[in-house]
Amino acid sequence: MRLDKKITYICNYKNTSWQCVLKDISIDDRITGFTVSARGSRYRVYVINFDMKRWLDIPGIGVSSELSSLDDIFWNSEKIACYMNSIIDGLTIAKGLSIISAHIAQYQA
Numbered sequence: 001m002r003l004d005k006k007i008t009y010i011c012n013y014k015n016t017s018w019q020c021v022l023k024d025i026s027i028d029d030r031i032t033g034f035t036v037s038a039r040g041s042r043y044r045v046y047v048i049n050f051d052m053k054r055w056l057d058i059p060g061i062g063v064s065s066e067l068s069s070l071d072d073i074f075w076n077s078e079k080i081a082c083y084m085n086s087i088i089d090g091l092t093i094a095k096g097l098s099i100i101s102a103h104i105a106q107y108q109a
Helices: 073-084 087-108
Strands: 007-013 016-027 031-038 041-050 053-058 063-066
Touching (some): 007 087, 016 087, 031 087, 041 087, 063 073
Antiparallel strands (some): 007 016, 016 031, 041 053
């Protein structure tokens, strides 16, 4: 399933907030892909369901990691931030994962 819409959301960290956009969203049984952008950064992100686990893949920067549940913003943002050396990008992607999880649940229903 392909979603032809943009989803805009706000992230916050300490005293800073920024607008983020999800777009180019595609969802199927095993792989969900989307583009997330904010504050001048843009990443193509994939969530891969494999053997009862979920993996995050950001091929443009060589990141691949197991995920917690998609709506666990704290754990996912910390994990992603470690790979990217940026809590801002980590939070941007982790909150995007949380938002996209509702769309995945609708697709699987």
